[in-house]
Amino acid sequence: MTQSLFFFYFAGVTVLSSILTIGLRNPIHSTVALLSALLHVAGIFILLHAEFIAAIQIIIYAGAILVLYLFVLMLLNQKETETIVNRQYHLALFFGAVIFCEILLALFQSDFLQSNFLNVETPVLKATAGIAYNNTASIGVALFTDYILQFEIVGVLLLGGIVGALVLAKQTPTR
């Protein structure tokens, strides 16, 4: 009972903040709405017993990425525009609704919501039976054993991101 109460709170505020993020006129207000959405997504992660991902969500998304966005937002002195949306926004809203209905249709016609799909005994559970499931230690062990190659590739990707951002934003000397 309490769990579903928390779920509906987190889900409702997440969706509401997402709508406010794309609907508000002032970019600073949009940033605050995005912060609220990210924090409530972290709440959903905690409800799913993914505490490590929830902590990472708060530290990296709300702590680092959003602060980066705010810095750039303060750096740029944007002029006010009277319209915040494109001319074709009716079309975009219509096709957004169509895609949402399509996702729901595909969702409720597929068989993954059947109980036999969810109660299937996965081999992954047996493989990690020695380690306590779903704490930071088990994620860390999997990250440094099964996923070590992907982990290194993501590290190289981050390095490429740093170099790319530096090259792009470097002040070229005036001729």
Next chain:
Amino acid sequence: MMIPLSYYVVVSALMFVIGLVGVLVRRNFLIILYSIELMLNAANINLVAFSSRLQSHDGQILSLFVITIAAAEAAIGLAIIVVLFRRRATTNVDELNLLKW
């Protein structure tokens, strides 16, 4: 009481569509980047929900990688915004039409 998996998927689908509409309708480059973050978060909700229900942490590790890629994307996107603003003094994507056909 266990929350059904479909509830999480519906919330994720709703969030993804909101992000998609945001990319399509907004004119501010920064808000378009925010909408991309919303879509990546919707994918993360799906990944974590399925990983929790299937009792496997593979989805959580994948969502960790998604968060990393979002961080890299934010850095590159903001660098592009800064360069554009220095040259054109605008963040309105409708005025940035040099590469349009």
